[in-house]
Amino acid sequence: MNLLIVFKIAGRALARNTMRSALTMLGIIIGVGAVIAMVAVGQGAKAQVEAQIASIGSNLLMVFPGSTTQGGVHAGSGTVTTLTEEDSRAIKKELSSVWLSAPTVRTVAQVVSANQNWSTAVTGSTPAFFPIRDWSFESGSPFTQSDVDGATKTAVLGKTVANNLFGSRDPIGQIVRIRNVPFKVAGVLSPKGQSAMGQDQDDTVIIPFSTLQKRIMGVTNVGAILVSANSPLEAAVAQEQVRLLLRQRHHIPPGQDDDFTVRSMSDIAAAAEASSSVMTLLLGSIASVSLIVGGIGIMNIMLVSVTERTREIGIRMAVGARGRDILLQFLVEAVVLSLAGGILGVILGVVGSRIVSAFVHWPTIISLSSILLAFTFSIAIGVFFGLYPARRAASLDPIEALRYE
Amino acid sequence: MPPLIQTENLWKIYRTGEIELAALKGISLSVTRAEFIAIMGPSGSGKSTLMHILGCLDRPSRGRYLLDGVEIGGLKPNDLARIRNQKIGFVFQGFNLLHRTTAIENVELPILYDGLSVRERAARAGEALERVGLGDRRYHYPNQLSGGQQQRVAIARALVMRPQLILADEPTGNLDTRTSVEIMALFQELNRDGITIMVVTHEPDVARYASRIIAFRDGIIRSDRPVSRHTDAKEVLSKGLFESSKDARGEVP
Known part of the structure; x- marks a missing residue:
């Protein structure tokens, strides 16, 4: 039919x-x-x-101190202090696949302007932080390497912080106090919006690495090292190179676990x-x-x-x-x-x-x-x-x- | 040329649990082409069972049945369906038309299972409807037609594949006397064109239009005789003779 x-x-x-x-x-x-x-x-x-995740940058690597497993015991990343500023410098200098490297350290602090205050995450880093995070400036400019070397009191504000402390006024050249230390505002970052985990990425203040270590926190360790590979394609190579270099620098004999963790954004993305x-x-x-x-x-x-x-x-x-x-x-x-x-x-x-x-x-x-x-x-x-x-x-x-x- | 229908010692036994019931007890029958046979008998005499077997709707328990020289007993259901489609036309007491389906589509039904082209199908169905005198009722639905007209549509459906045999089971059972005679006139006309017709009926008035009457009782043929002076239905209609038959006797039509 x-x-x-x-x-x-x-x-x-x-x-x-x-x-x-x-x-x-x-x-x-x-x-x-x-x-x-x-x-x-x-x-x-x-x-x-x-x-x-793509907005953070797919060629980004993050190096955290401490291994995920140490002698069979699971220790959280960041609970030990094995990374140094020297490590960051060596990564940048010795590895061909790496474009930039920046040590970071973080804390949460109260930031106060003339008549407003705001609690936010304060990150200390080097000028390389901004290109690594692919973060441009809405106004002003980043601090410089000499600011880092001299531990000057210069701050870059995230958009959310700038809005909350200064409203519509121009924050450039103004003074903010971080834990009672006065900082001069050098620049305001352009907004990035929410992160993949739902955090407001613009709720932050970036100051020179050495200033945060010495003048605010009084520590010498590095919280994490941000590394940018030359290209997303080289991220995997860079990840392995960073690992080998740090093992060598930390004198880890073969067979023993790393005392640090290298994570790529593609891991997180996956x-x-x-x-x-x-x-x-x-x-x-x-x-x-x-x-x-x-x-x-x-x-x-x-x-x-x-x-x-x-x-x-x-x-x-x-x-x-x-x-x-x-x-x-x-x-x-x-x-x-x-x-x-x-x-x-x-x-x-x-x-x-x-x-x-x-x-x-x-x-x-x-x-x-x-x-x-x-x-x-x-x-x-x-x-x-x-x-x-x-x-x-x-x-x-x-x-x-x-x-x- | 072999006879159209040839049965030898045909048995049909129904089994319900332990009880066996023989509906047909050794029927031997021979029907030549272009005969007009009336099968009579009380209900339960086995006449319907015989019709089902002759119509290839059912298979005998024992015995041989040759239709047009082909042994039916060994055929598979699909082959039987093919034979029903090509060689046999059925006409039922209750007309058995598809409701909410136009007259022409009802007539086309058998052709659907033959795979003729669309144009050929419409032409043949139209032709069959013309033949039964309903050329102007193509697009009527069964519920818009009288009982007689519905039975004519059913006959057109039986005709459309140009079968050799038409089996009619109480075709006039639901019709009044005049319409019954009209239907019998139509069967006589088809019979004159060479189609073999077998009508199951229990009305002697209907049987008299046949050329041979086979009477059944308890699963055997009690009598099988030719009709000496068979009646022409057309003549009965033109003279109005049907008035004196069952209506006059006060039977329910």
Whole structure:
């Protein structure tokens, strides 16, 4: 039998029971719509994380003191003080794959202007910090190497800090006090927004490394070393070179664990990406459950339909329909139901994602692959759940079917 | 040329648990082409069972059945479906039309399972409807047609594949006397064109239009005789003779 005719017959049979067909389709519509919308939310979150990580710089390496495992005991990074400013200098000087290197040390401090105060993270570093973080200036300029060498009281403010302390006034040349030490503001950084972890990256003050060490904290150790590879492609090479150099400088014999940790942004990106992939998968599979429930709805209705149309099946068999003709007819009916539901579901999913974006302000990305997947899946569901009722129809005895009232 | 239908010692036994019921007990029958046979008998006499087997809807438990020289017993369901499609037309008491489906589409139904082209299908179905006198009712739905017209659509459907055999199971059971005679006139006309017709009926008034009457009782053929002076339905209609038959006797039509 011509497949086009089969589709025509199926379409007409479904049109006779408009309400029933629509309700049956609703299960698939909601299922497909949910899969597409949920995956769009997941993908959107993933893309956002990726974009934020890219904004930090994919050629960035971070060296933390202390190993993740020391003699079998898990020590948190930063609990030991094994890194020095000399290490940072050596990394820059000796490694061909490294473009810049900057030691950093951090603390949280109260920053006070003439009439405002603000608690923020204060980072001490060298001028190389700014290009490493790819951070430009909104106004003013960075402090210089001679500021670092002379431990001058010069500060660069993040945009959030500048706003909170000075409002609309120009902070350049003004004095801020950090733990009661007066600093002259040299520059204001351009805003970077939230980090991948949800922190406000602009809520910060950067001062010369030596000034923070000596005048504010009274320490000599380095909190972390930021290293920038020549290019994202060289990041992995740089990561290994930094590790070997520091092992050598720290006189670590072979077989013993590192007393520091080198992390690349791609490591962090991979971790973040993995977690958002898990989220996408989770959302998608919850939505798929509703798709399966929709499929069961189709099976239910098809079984009812086969029973109702037993006599029709008998007539068709009497005039020469073979078992497979009947099978095909009911199978196609189930597939048409799920296919139409799939198409409407794609529309619902796309519209739903837009609504989520517009009202909840979550980023959503509708990928073609999720549409194709949901679509294919809905057809597969039609075939799977339509097969049993269709087989039942095809295996009817023509005489019994003709007698059926 | 072999006879159209040849059965030898045909048995049909139904088994329900321990109980065996023989609906047919060794039927041997031979039907030549272009015969018009009425099969009579009380209900439960096995006439419907025989029709189902002759119509390839069912298979005998024992015995041989040759249709147009082909042994039916060994065929698979798909082959039987093919034979029903190509060689046999069915007409039922309850018309058995697909409701909410136009007359022409009902007639087209058997052609769908033969794979003829769209144009050929429409032409053949139209032709069959013309033949039963319903050329102007193509797009009517069954519920817009009278009982007689519905049965004509069913006959057109039985005709459309140009079968050799039409099996009619109580075709006039739901019709009034005048319409019954009209339907029998149509069968006679088709029979004159060479189609073999077998009508199951329990009304002697209907059986008299056939050329041979086979009477059944308890699964065996009780009598098988030619009709000596068979009645022309057209003549009955033109003379209005049907008035004196079952309506006059006060039977429910």
